[in-house]
Structures are given as structure tokens and as C-alpha cells.
Amino acid sequence: MTWTTTDFHITTVGVLCAMACALPGTFLLLRRMSMMGDAISHAVLPGLAVAFLISGARTSWWMFFGAAVAGVMTALFTQWISKFGKVDRGASMGIVFTTLFAVGLILIEQGAGNVDLDARCVLYGALELVPLNMVTVFENYEMPRAAIVIGSTLLFNLAVIGFFYKEFTIASFDSGLAETQGFHPRLMHYILMTMVAVTTVAAFEAVGSIIVIAMLIVPPATAFLLTRRLPILILLSLIIAAGSAILGHLTTKAIPVIFGLPETTSSGMMATMTGIIFLLVWLLGPQGLIRRNGTELEEPEEI
Amino acid sequence: MWDVSVIAELGSALTETLFLKGYNTRLVVGGVTFLGATAGLVGSFLLLRKQSLLGDALSHATLPGIGIAFAIMTAMGITGKFLPGLLLGATITGLLGVLLVLAIRRTTRLKDDAAMGIVLSVFFGLGIAILRMVQQIPGQSSAGLESFIYGKTASMVLLDFWLITGTLIATTIATLALLKELTLLCFDSNFASTEGWPTLWLDIILMALVTAVTVVGLQSVGLILIIAFLITPATAARFWTNKLTHILVLAALIGAISGWLGATASALLPGLPAGAIIVIAAATIFLFSMIFGTARGVLPRYLRHLKLQKKVGRQHILRSTYEILEDTQGVEILKNIPIPLEALRKHRYWSKGELSKLIRQAHAEDHIVRRPTGEICLSESGFGEASRITRNHRLWEMYLITHADIAPSHVDRDADMVEHLLEPEIVRELEKALELEKPVIESPHVITT
Numbered sequence: 001m002t003w004t005t006t007d008f009h010i011t012t013v014g015v016l017c018a019m020a021c022a023l024p025g026t027f028l029l030l031r032r033m034s035m036m037g038d039a040i041s042h043a044v045l046p047g048l049a050v051a052f053l054i055s056g057a058r059t060s061w062w063m064f065f066g067a068a069v070a071g072v073m074t075a076l077f078t079q080w081i082s083k084f085g086k087v088d089r090g091a092s093m094g095i096v097f098t099t100l101f102a103v104g105l106i107l108i109e110q111g112a113g114n115v116d117l118d119a120r121c122v123l124y125g126a127l128e129l130v131p132l133n134m135v136t137v138f139e140n141y142e143m144p145r146a147a148i149v150i151g152s153t154l155l156f157n158l159a160v161i162g163f164f165y166k167e168f169t170i171a172s173f174d175s176g177l178a179e180t181q182g183f184h185p186r187l188m189h190y191i192l193m194t195m196v197a198v199t200t201v202a203a204f205e206a207v208g209s210i211i212v213i214a215m216l217i218v219p220p221a222t223a224f225l226l227t228r229r230l231p232i233l234i235l236l237s238l239i240i241a242a243g244s245a246i247l248g249h250l251t252t253k254a255i256p257v258i259f260g261l262p263e264t265t266s267s268g269m270m271a272t273m274t275g276i277i278f279l280l281v282w283l284l285g286p287q288g289l290i291r292r293n294g295t296e297l298e299e300p301e302e303i
Numbered sequence: 304m305w306d307v308s309v310i311a312e313l314g315s316a317l318t319e320t321l322f323l324k325g326y327n328t329r330l331v332v333g334g335v336t337f338l339g340a341t342a343g344l345v346g347s348f349l350l351l352r353k354q355s356l357l358g359d360a361l362s363h364a365t366l367p368g369i370g371i372a373f374a375i376m377t378a379m380g381i382t383g384k385f386l387p388g389l390l391l392g393a394t395i396t397g398l399l400g401v402l403l404v405l406a407i408r409r410t411t412r413l414k415d416d417a418a419m420g421i422v423l424s425v426f427f428g429l430g431i432a433i434l435r436m437v438q439q440i441p442g443q444s445s446a447g448l449e450s451f452i453y454g455k456t457a458s459m460v461l462l463d464f465w466l467i468t469g470t471l472i473a474t475t476i477a478t479l480a481l482l483k484e485l486t487l488l489c490f491d492s493n494f495a496s497t498e499g500w501p502t503l504w505l506d507i508i509l510m511a512l513v514t515a516v517t518v519v520g521l522q523s524v525g526l527i528l529i530i531a532f533l534i535t536p537a538t539a540a541r542f543w544t545n546k547l548t549h550i551l552v553l554a555a556l557i558g559a560i561s562g563w564l565g566a567t568a569s570a571l572l573p574g575l576p577a578g579a580i581i582v583i584a585a586a587t588i589f590l591f592s593m594i595f596g597t598a599r600g601v602l603p604r605y606l607r608h609l610k611l612q613k614k615v616g617r618q619h620i621l622r623s624t625y626e627i628l629e630d631t632q633g634v635e636i637l638k639n640i641p642i643p644l645e646a647l648r649k650h651r652y653w654s655k656g657e658l659s660k661l662i663r664q665a666h667a668e669d670h671i672v673r674r675p676t677g678e679i680c681l682s683e684s685g686f687g688e689a690s691r692i693t694r695n696h697r698l699w700e701m702y703l704i705t706h707a708d709i710a711p712s713h714v715d716r717d718a719d720m721v722e723h724l725l726e727p728e729i730v731r732e733l734e735k736a737l738e739l740e741k742p743v744i745e746s747p748h749v750i751t752t
Contacts, residue, residue, distance in 0.1 A: 210428045
């Protein structure tokens, strides 16, 4: 196995993307809305399709805008259906995202003749093609374009969370208190949803939605098993996300060789690695299955 | 311009589809309809168990199974696309995924949503990675594997049809045989487990049914859109009825109708993906049910709310008027005399707008007569109604004081919350319990005006 500049670029994009997702993912987890990540990443399809049909280009601000609108719409519709129809939130989420996804599929199918956008590229992304699209920065240093897009998304997420840290925290843990203190938990909710949608879109082109869903959910969930403190939770999620991305690309190169097969897709393996890290923590961590079996009676389960 | 032959062609396509003439049409439309019915049935239990998104996790978790089965079958030298083999693989990893969700939920601090999300994303990622590998196996065409993700309704074969029919029959039998147990599981699983029912096994049986539906539906509607089949019909049915058996039948019916509509529409318009049309058909039925559903629909609920509000308003104004009359005259012999508006307004701290709206309403119902002097007066029927309402209110207050130990100074508010719902039978029971059968009852507390 040889490590080339190409590998370096793929890993960089993967790591940036993983970290960009893990940030809003932490707050999704705390609000018990992890599945919202999955819902939004499916539901942005019609937003992308409409934006594409209007602008005719695969990368544009239109795509960001369309997807952000679709993402916020998913959150809004889910909220409305569960509030006005008194429907379980999971069910209303399922209805909203499958319907939006179906609309997206039909739009894409309708424009299929002249459209260079298919549902497959949304799902898989093309991490392998990242090094083909380079831009020059600082006069002579070449960087994948995707790294810049996703890197800026990461910075954007960091800035938003840094700026609203207190508000996000209180809205996640006690939205009633947040309301009485004038922190607008609902506004925070929609800011979070917009963040998820924007991150999803930024990652689509390069890495596909699988990795987005995985990185939104799994690293924060793994970190959640290791700590009860929010700053550490965020830090650990970022580390686990980055680690899974690196390991994911390494195994992409290593595993198919064992079976005598050609390389597989890095984004799939990066998602798989988050799962393996979760499994290890679940079994071996401080509150893991193996250690807990001996000490079950000593530790109170919930505080 | 419309060519005659085009119209004729369209017409014959229409009759062929509607009357299920072609063999293939019959197969596809029948298969999808049955699939919808099965999914609606199973989905109802999922919905009531508040586990709708488990179908989401499960359907994603089938993907690695398909890839692995393909690889193994290819290695064994048979064709990799042997359908029963692929479906077996899908079932195994699907079930594994669901069991993992249950295990994570039971052994960690993580909640449902995180457990489902972990299984969903990791299995799906693994599935994509495996599919990408096996697709590059030389000498094997694996072109059809991706149809499991998006579905390819038109490619349904007789085997699919029989699988779907078999699942429908199995699900129906299981539902009938385990109706009591599954009902208990859905409505109060804690009670079920304290009563000694094996809730874990019941959950697993339910999940096995969901897995069966998902797996047989994979190829026809795809793993993302089968989720809609599991969730949407059941949720739509919930708006029409509160009875479980009715929900089950209705959900199956709605699922079948969406399937039939979707399959028919996509047979007529071959350019459109059938799975997506089915989802949109189901979503349309859902939207209609959410607005108009008789049991929990938004519009009927709103109308019921308005009606109750009107009733409460009427009872308040009549009782207030009566109490003012009592206050000015003493309880014994009450004469129905006009009272000034201002006294009434102060009695309940109504705003002028609220009060004039209530009076308008009571006037329309012939309970209150407006006097030219600006005062109002109860009509004959209004006076009778007012004394009855006041009496009910006091009966209930007495009952709360004597039987629920509520302080007389606090009882007014508590009585207010229930008195509007007192039926004549309950009033008679109260009279009996309190041994108060006289026509006029004094207020147990001071009425502040």
C-alpha cells in the first residue's frame, strides 16, 4: 500500500467533512433528533433538483440555497404535522422526508434527459474524484476545491456554535428554561436545522450523503458513552469523526486487497469505521457492556 | 395536435391498466397493492409502538446483506443475482440491524433515535462499500443491484408476487393470532412485562414481520420508499378512528389504494418512477386524512373545540347572571329582573368585547333578552337553563368538598374544569351521593362580585 498525495487529499476532505458534521450532530443527539440528520439528508434532494433545474450548474450558490430551504422545510413540516396532527415525531419525520425524496426523484427523472445530476451521485458522492478538481491557493499551493468548500463549512459551523454556544446548550438541555430566559429555543432549533442542511449540501458533491448521516450521528453517540460533559463531548466527537475518516481511507486501500478485489468507495468505509469505533466503545468503554456486567449494582444508571 | 392513433393508444393503455388486462400489468399492480396492504398492517403496530423510524433503520440495514449474498453466490459459482439468495442476505443483516438497535437501547444511555441512526448509517455505509467491491468482480453482471435502493417496480416477476402474497398471508395470520399480545405491547409495554408477557420476544416477532415486508418490498419500491409504505398509511388511518382493529383494516386499505394508484399511474406514464408515485399517492391520502379525519383530523378537532368553547361560554354567562340575581335578591324566591351589563362584566372580569360576543351568542340562542336601557335579562328558557347550570356547578363543588377534601375557598376553579362535561346521569349520581335533591342549592363558598 502506497500513500500518495491523492490519498492525502482524499483524507483531508474526509476529515474536514467528518468534523463539520460531528459539530451540529452533537446538538442533534442532545435534542434526541439524530434521525433528523438522516431525514434532512434525504429531503434536500428536491431542493437540489429545483436549484439545478433553475441554474443549470451542479455547483452554485443556488444548490446551497435550495438545499437549505428544503432542509428547513423538512424541520418545519415535521414540526407542524406532529403538532397539529398530534402524530409521533418519528412518524411525521418519516412521512415528510420520504415524500420530499419522492418529489426529488420525480423532478430528477423528469429532467433526466439534459441533467447531469442523478440520485446516485447524491448518495455515494465521488471522494475518489476529489483530487481531479484542484484549485491554486496562495499563488502556488494546490488544494482540492472540495476541501475549501467543506473547510469553510466547518469554519462556519464552528463560528455559529461558538457564537451561540450558551444558547444552544440551554436550548438542548432545557428548552422550557431557555424560553423563560428569552433564549428563543425554537430559533436555535431552526438555526441548527439550517446548519445540518448546509453541511449536508457542502458534503454531497464530494463525499455523498452516507458519510454525512454517519458522521452526524455516530461520533457524537460514541462520545456520549464516554463523557457527560458538553465541551468534552464536542471535542471527543470531533476526534472520533476525524479518526474514523482517516481509518476509513486506510481500510479502503487495505481491505479489498485482502480479498483480491479492486478498491472500494472511501465514503462507505469511513461510515463503517465510525460504526466499528462505536462498537469498541460500546463493548470496552468505561460504561461498556463488558466492564459493566461486573459492576452493575454499584453505578446508578441515571442521575 | 393530437393524433387519433395516439389517443387510441392511450385509451387502450388505460383500459388495459384499469381492467388489469396484460399479464405484466396484473402482476405489478396486484403485487404492489398487496405489498401496500401488508405494509399498512405491520406499520400500524410500529406507529402505535412509536417505532415508525425503525423501518428506516431496517431497510438501510438490508443493503450489506444483499452485497454479501451476491459475493458469496458469485464465489459459489451460481449467478449472483439469484433473488431468494439476495433476499435471504437482506433478511439476515436487516434482522441483525434491528437486534442491534434493541441492544443499544437496552444497554446504553443512548435513546431510540441515536440507536436507529447508528445502525442505519453504519450498515448503509458498509452496504455501499460492499456493493462497490462486488460490482467490480470480473465476469459478473451486477447491474441490477442498485435497483434495491431506488426500486424497479416494472421488473417485478412472478416470484416477487408470490413472496408478497405469502408475506401478506403470514402477516395477517400473525396479526390475528397475536392481536391481544401486540395490542398490549403497543399501548402499555411496561404493564405487559409486569404481567409476565415476553415483551422482548413480542418485539422481535413484530420486527420479523417488519423485516419480511421490507425485504419483499425492496426490489419493487426500493429501500428508501418502502419506509413510506410502512409509516404513511398507518398514520393516515390513525386520523379516522381510535379503535385498533379499525386502524389495522383502514391502514391496510389505504396502503393497498396507494399501491394500486401508484402502480396504475406509473403503468400509464412509464417515464415516472413508480416508487415515487406510490409515496406521493400515500402522502396525498395522508394529507387529506390529517385535515378531514373524523377521529383526530385537524378540522373536526378544531370544530369540536369551537363547539365546546361555545358551550363553556354560554354556561359561564348564564351562571354569572344567575349568581348576580341571587346576590341582589337572596336565594329563596328569585325574580328574573334585568341586570346592568357592567355588573356582569365585573363578575368574571370579562373584557367588553368578550362579553358582547357572549351576549350576542346567548341572544341568538334565546337565552338572553337585550333591554333598550342597556341592561340584559334572562329569557324564560334562559332562566331555567341558568338555574340548572348553577345547580350542577354547586353539586359538583359540594361533591369535591365532601369527597375530595378540597377547601371551599378553592373549589370554584376546580369545579369549573369539570362542570361543563357533566351529563344528566352523573348529576343524578351526584344528587344521590350527596343526598341533595332539593331544587335550589346554596353556594358552599362566598361568591365575590
